[in-house]
Amino acid sequence: MKQRALRNRTLTCSDQELRTLGPKLRSLHGPISVEDITDSILHQDFFEAAPYLPQKCIDLLIMDPPYNRSKNYHGHVFKAKTKDDYQDWFLSILDQIQPLLKPTATLYVCSDWKTSILIAPLLEQTFQVRNRITWEREKGRGSTSNWKNNTEDIWFCTVSEHYTFNIEAVKHKRRVMAPYRHENGTPKDWIKAEDGKFRLTHPSNLWTDLSVPFWSMPENTDHPTQKPEKLMAKLILASSNPGDLVLDPFLGSGTTAVVAQKLHRHFIGIDINQEYCSWALKRLNRAEADPSIQGYADGVFWERNTLHQQPKGHRSSDAQPMPSTMPPDRCQEVNSTEF
Numbered sequence: 001m002k003q004r005a006l007r008n009r010t011l012t013c014s015d016q017e018l019r020t021l022g023p024k025l026r027s028l029h030g031p032i033s034v035e036d037i038t039d040s041i042l043h044q045d046f047f048e049a050a051p052y053l054p055q056k057c058i059d060l061l062i063m064d065p066p067y068n069r070s071k072n073y074h075g076h077v078f079k080a081k082t083k084d085d086y087q088d089w090f091l092s093i094l095d096q097i098q099p100l101l102k103p104t105a106t107l108y109v110c111s112d113w114k115t116s117i118l119i120a121p122l123l124e125q126t127f128q129v130r131n132r133i134t135w136e137r138e139k140g141r142g143s144t145s146n147w148k149n150n151t152e153d154i155w156f157c158t159v160s161e162h163y164t165f166n167i168e169a170v171k172h173k174r175r176v177m178a179p180y181r182h183e184n185g186t187p188k189d190w191i192k193a194e195d196g197k198f199r200l201t202h203p204s205n206l207w208t209d210l211s212v213p214f215w216s217m218p219e220n221t222d223h224p225t226q227k228p229e230k231l232m233a234k235l236i237l238a239s240s241n242p243g244d245l246v247l248d249p250f251l252g253s254g255t256t257a258v259v260a261q262k263l264h265r266h267f268i269g270i271d272i273n274q275e276y277c278s279w280a281l282k283r284l285n286r287a288e289a290d291p292s293i294q295g296y297a298d299g300v301f302w303e304r305n306t307l308h309q310q311p312k313g314h315r316s317s318d319a320q321p322m323p324s325t326m327p328p329d330r331c332q333e334v335n336s337t338e339f
């Protein structure tokens with residue numbers, strides 16, 4: 001394992017941990033019931049696993065597939081395809097996932113701007129496309145001949161007109177710049193707290209309050225395209241209810257599963273890379289002891305850099321453990337190793 005600075009909190013697995021966690025990963029070779037597959041991480045090619053997954057059982061699908069650019073996922077290389085080939089590949093994913101979704105399901109698909117152009121028409125053919133969220137990635141390589149590529153998209157789609165959308169669960173707490181008052185002097189649409197004046201606002205489809213995980217954050221892993229937990233929390237809180245089943249067919253480091261568990265949803269996650277699946281299991285185990293989500297406290301999403309204003313006892317560093325959604329046998333197995 002690489003030597004890292006003391007303050008570097010990147011989660012890794014030692015060889016011993018990989019050996020211990022490996023056998024806890026699953027793979028499908030025949031049909032399985034929802035009960036038997038709920039809260040599992042599958043180490044498998046999505047295309048091999050999908051035909052065996054139970055039909056019409058998924059409430060929320062969060063999909064973050066490789067974008068159409070060459071990327072080395074620790075040995076599993078995804079090669080950029082021609083536009084036609086990428087569209088064919090993406091359509092074959094949609095063909096596999098469509099039967100798994102409940103009629104009331106929501107689907108979020110992550111992409112960059114180039115991939116968005118290719119997948120949007122395909123999503124429109126199959127689902128009701130309701131919005132495109134654009135989020136600021138903060139990181140990004142500068143270019144001397146083009147604008148720096150600093151945003152990503154998330155397509156918000158549903159299977160039908162009937163779907164879950166919990167707007168109250170995803171409100172933003174923002175500082176008030178112009179604290180207007182009613183004629184009688186009471187605050188207009190804002191609240192006065194000990195540490196300032198705030199407003200709870202409806203979130204738009206432009207998200208600028210996220211930090212891509214980096215080395216000093218406990219959620220960070222070495223995954224090359226890991227999504228922030230705060231981002232997943234917004235999707236999961238808005239578009240599912242406690243107890244619902246969330247599927248991520250390209251799980252990577254486990255972010256969707258970890259946040260689903262922290263928010264009392266069930267999950268199924270699939271990734272082709274065994275090390276990533278092991279990181280996901282280790283993160284799930286840690287989430288048992290620390291279910292906090294950076295940037296989400298006291299039932300609201302906070303602006304970046306407001307940790308000191310977030311209520312003590314509810315913020316990421318001092319939250320209390322919440323009950324597990326993991327089956328007790330697997331919790332025990334994972335807890336029995338020294339992580």
Ligand SMILES: C[S@@+](CC[C@H](N)C(=O)[O-])C[C@H]1O[C@@H](n2cnc3c(N)ncnc32)[C@H](O)[C@@H]1O
Nearest residue numbers: 045046064073226227250251252253255271272
């Ligand atoms: C964009 S990353 C997902 C990152 C993830 N959202 C996270 O927060 O860590 C895409 C993932 O798809 C996985 N992958 C690529 N092809 C796959 C396949 N055919 N079946 C399953 N997983 C695959 C890669 O290993 C990679 O981890």
